[in-house]
Amino acid sequence: MKVYLVYGSPNCRKVLATIKHLALDVEIEYLQFDKGDLMTPEYAAINPNQKVPALVDGDFTLWESNAICQYLACQYGSGKLFSGTPQERANISRWLFWETAHFNQASGTILLETFFKPLFMGAPGDPAKIAEGKENFQKFASILDDHLAQYPYVAGDKLTIADFALACQSDHWDAGGVPFQPFKNIIQWLERLNQYDSWTSSQQINEKMLEAVEEAG
Incomplete structure (x- = not known):
């Protein structure tokens, strides 16, 4: 599993906090705006909005920070962070x-x-x-x-x-x-x-x- 983040992004921080709280083994790649990392065709194939964060888990890709946090908690959280009735x-x-x-x-x-x-x-x-x-x-x-x-x-x-x-x-x-x-x-x-x-x-x-x-x- 891999996530794409940018330093200084509040939306990326919520994803990183979720990963750390659930102690997940995730590859993290930090992209850089000034180098055009978000504008490449390769990244656009992952997130057509060309924004961060984004997640790739096998053949599943996901963007939008709250959706990523919810997916991580539901898929890997074992009842932590998003559970209940x-x-x-x-x-x-x-x-x-x-x-x-x-x-x-x-x-x-x-x-x-x-x-x-x-x-x-x-x-x-x-x-x-x-x-x-x-x-x-x-x-x-x-x-x-x-x-x-x-x-x-x-x-x-x-x-x-x-x-x-x-x-x-x-x-x-x-x-x-x-x-x-x-x-x-x-x-x-x-x-x-x-x-x-x-x-x-x-x-x-x-x-x-x-x-x-x-x-x-």
Whole structure:
């Protein structure tokens, strides 16, 4: 089994955390944007979107990070990270859909404009988009924060792939000006995640990006 990742990608981090938590023997290839690795015909045959992450397991290929995490947990997880009754699994899926449609869409907008554009594209952020992203983040973070006042993890009483998915951008929140500080339950939840070696060790995927941040001063 092989996965294709990129350093610094939040979506790749959630996949890496899942692999580490399940202790899977997976070949990992890190692609590089600046070398055109994602634009090759060979990679397009694996992921026609020419984005990361992507997975190849025998003759089965899969793209979209949450789908990859779910596949790994279902196929190889032995009851870890994605399990339970149909209602419990639907609850995990609900948060995965919400992550991509709302929560990380909002924080991702902020990070693109305040962090990624200036640092990697040499372009200024759009103040209107930053303001919109912050407004949306505060709205959706309030929902998550209220929920986490009742439960230790996103899907209830145990760690699931929904936690990795919703936390995948959090390493960049501070540097990108994402207004997470008022949400104390979210902060405590992130502290709980940091008790898992699988989560903290997956931070290595940000190594190249953190080096670039340091060089930029």
